Amino acid sequence: MGRKPCCEKIGLKRGPWTIEEDHRLINFILNNGIHCWRVVPKLAGLLRCGKSCRLRWINYLRPDLKRGGFTDAEDDRIMELHSQLGNRWSKIASHFPGRTDNEIKNHWNTKIKKKMKHLGLDPATHEAMDSITDQTESKQITIPNMCTTIKEKEETKDQPKDDVIIETSKTLIVTNNGKEQAENSKSLYAEEVDIGSLFEMQDKEISISSSSFSSLYSNISRSESSSYLAGDSISLEQWDLDITDPLMPWDLFANLGDTLFLYDKM
DNA sequence: AAATTTGCCAACCGCGGCCCG
DNA sequence: TCGGGCCGCGGTTGGCAAATT
Secondary structure, three states: OOOOOOOOOOOOOOOOOOOHHHHHHHHHHHHHHHOOOOHHHHHOOOOHHHHHHHHHHHHOOOOOOOOHHHHHHHHHHHHHHHHHHHHHHHHHHOOOOOOOHHHHHHHHHHHHHHHHHHHOOOOOOOOEEOOOOOOOOOOOOOEEEEEEEHHHHHHHOOOOOEEEEEEEOOEEEEOHHHHHHHHHHHHHHHHHHHHHHHHHOOOEEEEEHHHHHHHHHOOOEOOOOOOOOOOOOOOOEEEEEEOOOOOHHHHHOOOOOOOEEEEOOO
């Protein structure tokens, strides 16, 4: 017998969450806590299944989420943990307070895997890929520490414009295209710079008018992409929270009002 | 400037494990 | 002990934005 769906799916909404839905879910959880995800959407007045609510809360609305780019140190730590734990993202995420397994998984699939391939490392085994050794005289850089490797890449980018490594899915191919070498080096380096500069770009700061939140968070950095004005009502998803206490007690939210407002920080 | 490709990430899907009656 | 129900996890997809042609 087949497994029953987690909830009655007919008539339930799917796809991206609206700000109003976020408000409903946040307010419900902050006021009532989480006892059973199955009943959360019903009690919160949401046309979503409990699973969708859980995912939305865990991956996006939780106030203790640490948003923003991953640092070199975090990348190194993820690689290290992945070599020990494999694709057990929840286990890996448990070593990064404020990071979700989904976030780390996405980061792994979009960034770290590419970096490792650039470095001649197999993302699955963390061992050096030896497929290029019989191709040409290309160089293979296999340094476990990502920071060190980036520096070495930087130091080598001014070398003669042969020995360019162009990556494919299975093997590394050497060409003599100097233009492509420059772009590859630039790409790898720019990625590192962008991560670090993410924080510098958050020059605007705001605070939450709710006294409950003000007592919890001294500063809340405004996402560079958001465009809310003073007094706007927004959802937590728009915030890059600067949390000093990762183990935040939920009791502190007990008196939070139904709506949160923003005002410009003095 | 328009069309196409690529990258990113939020959200969904389905399975496995755990809990409880 | 067994079966049903729920939760959590990992793989995958879809859509949007940015980059490239």
